[in-house]
Amino acid sequence: MNVNETRLEAVARCPEGADDPTRWRDWRWQLRNSFTSLDDVEKALAIEFDEAERVLLAETVRHFPLSVTPYYLSLIDADNFRSDPVFRQALPSSEEIVVRDHDMKDPLAEDEDSPVALITHRYPDRVLFRVSNTCSMYCRHCTRKRTVGDTSCAPTSEELDAALDYIRSAPAVRDVLLSGGDPLMLSDGRLDEILTELDAIEHVEVVRLGTRMPAVLPYRITDELCEILAKHQPLWLNTHFNHPAELTPDAEEALARLADAGIPLGNQTVLLAGVNDCSRIMLRLVQRLVANRVRPYYLYQCDLSEGLSHFRTPVGKGIEIIESLIGHTSGFAVPTYVVDAPHGGGKIPVMPNYIVSWASDRVVLRNYEGVICTYREPDEYKRAACTEECEDCERSVGKGCRATDSGGVAGLMRECDPVDSLVPNTNARYLRREAEPADD
Numbered sequence: 001m002n003v004n005e006t007r008l009e010a011v012a013r014c015p016e017g018a019d020d021p022t023r024w025r026d027w028r029w030q031l032r033n034s035f036t037s038l039d040d041v042e043k044a045l046a047i048e049f050d051e052a053e054r055v056l057l058a059e060t061v062r063h064f065p066l067s068v069t070p071y072y073l074s075l076i077d078a079d080n081f082r083s084d085p086v087f088r089q090a091l092p093s094s095e096e097i098v099v100r101d102h103d104m105k106d107p108l109a110e111d112e113d114s115p116v117a118l119i120t121h122r123y124p125d126r127v128l129f130r131v132s133n134t135c136s137m138y139c140r141h142c143t144r145k146r147t148v149g150d151t152s153c154a155p156t157s158e159e160l161d162a163a164l165d166y167i168r169s170a171p172a173v174r175d176v177l178l179s180g181g182d183p184l185m186l187s188d189g190r191l192d193e194i195l196t197e198l199d200a201i202e203h204v205e206v207v208r209l210g211t212r213m214p215a216v217l218p219y220r221i222t223d224e225l226c227e228i229l230a231k232h233q234p235l236w237l238n239t240h241f242n243h244p245a246e247l248t249p250d251a252e253e254a255l256a257r258l259a260d261a262g263i264p265l266g267n268q269t270v271l272l273a274g275v276n277d278c279s280r281i282m283l284r285l286v287q288r289l290v291a292n293r294v295r296p297y298y299l300y301q302c303d304l305s306e307g308l309s310h311f312r313t314p315v316g317k318g319i320e321i322i323e324s325l326i327g328h329t330s331g332f333a334v335p336t337y338v339v340d341a342p343h344g345g346g347k348i349p350v351m352p353n354y355i356v357s358w359a360s361d362r363v364v365l366r367n368y369e370g371v372i373c374t375y376r377e378p379d380e381y382k383r384a385a386c387t388e389e390c391e392d393c394e395r396s397v398g399k400g401c402r403a404t405d406s407g408g409v410a411g412l413m414r415e416c417d418p419v420d421s422l423v424p425n426t427n428a429r430y431l432r433r434e435a436e437p438a439d440d
Contacts, residue, residue, distance in 0.1 A: 131155060179210045184220050336351070
């Protein structure tokens with residue numbers, strides 16, 4: 001769909017000034033004129049909800065706010081709005097107020113893994129830093145629906161300073177992900193200040209920025225913004241396209257501006273029922289992303305947040321989609337399919353199984369066509385001895401090489417002081433051992 005043609009058709013239905021190209025491409029004008037009420041959406045799209053549906057939708061909006069930019073709204077096919085992928089992502093559904101027993105307010109336990117406000121520290125060497133709690137468009141599938149759009153949760157200057165202090169005090173943190181909300185809701189100046197503070201922390205090696213702006217408000221990607229981002233290398237940017245319809249000429253222009261500024265681009269897609277749960281749609285999406293210099297990074301299974309049951313697919317659907325991509329398109333166009341485990345378990349890759357079997361000297365594999373082959377293991381392989389004293393290692397490639405705490409499953413494979421087993425703290429047999437006195 002050509003966004004320019006769609007915009008011209010939508011001009012009469014959009015706010016005053018929409019027919020002025022300069023205003024239309026002004027991201028602040030877009031935010032000021034965002035659609036936040038059902039009445040305005042109906043007028044803009046020339047549609048009408050029936051009375052019973054309107055009551056349920058109004059109840060939904062009371063729980064989860066509505067906000068859609070004129071740009072993103074103009075992408076909707078009003079003649080087929082109920083099955084339109086943009087409509088389903090942007091406009092409320094009465095199914096959102098259906099909360100299942102397994103739904104959770106904070107399914108990823110981000111609050112529990114938060115040592116200070118705005119920081120989630122789950123993985124050993126990286127943290128998530130929530131610098132904003134607002135977005136230009138409130139995605140109906142958002143995993144942070146508990147806080148996004150709640151003005152009472154807006155980060156304060158004191159909280160931002162405390163979060164930066166935490167990062168300064170944690171030398172293991174080498175990677176900081178700016179998230180939200182959407183960090184590009186901040187002004188250029190405020191974003192520049194935060195990035196400058198992070199640049200000054202010696203142990204922070206890379207900063208990442210997660211934003212939906214190129215998809216929902218591409219006019220936010222200005223030359224001035226790109227100049228600021230280019231100052232703070234190494235900086236990576238992950239965006240969020242879920243459907244090829246979002247890759248409009250304006251979106252592609254925004255991506256080109258970022259790529260030309262030397263910023264590596266990735267994309268995180270959420271698998272959504274009725275939006276992109278189709279192998280052909282996903283194939284088209286990833287191919288168009290790489291054509292725009294964006295590497296498909298993750299395909300997320302939809303989280304167990306409250307009110308998202310209607311968006312969730314079986315995990316088997318995601319594996320089916322990955323199976324249809326591997327071997328059928330370029331390897332770098334295939335994202336990693338992950339389930340972000342409930343209760344803070346982190347991202348777990350869930351991919352098709354290509355190992356058929358293995359023996360002591362060979363592995364039996366199958367390819368995407370179903371062809372089965374054998375890969376011979378080396379007859380002689382001497383595992384390099386490791387004392388985990390990296391500073392004294394003859395194989396060290398420099399002072400940046402350092403031992404890390406190999407916890408979890410990786411710890412089972414250590415040579416030095418290996419972990420023999422991992423036992424859940426609820427294991428009844430081990431709890432019984434601790435409760436019963438040992439025999440004399």
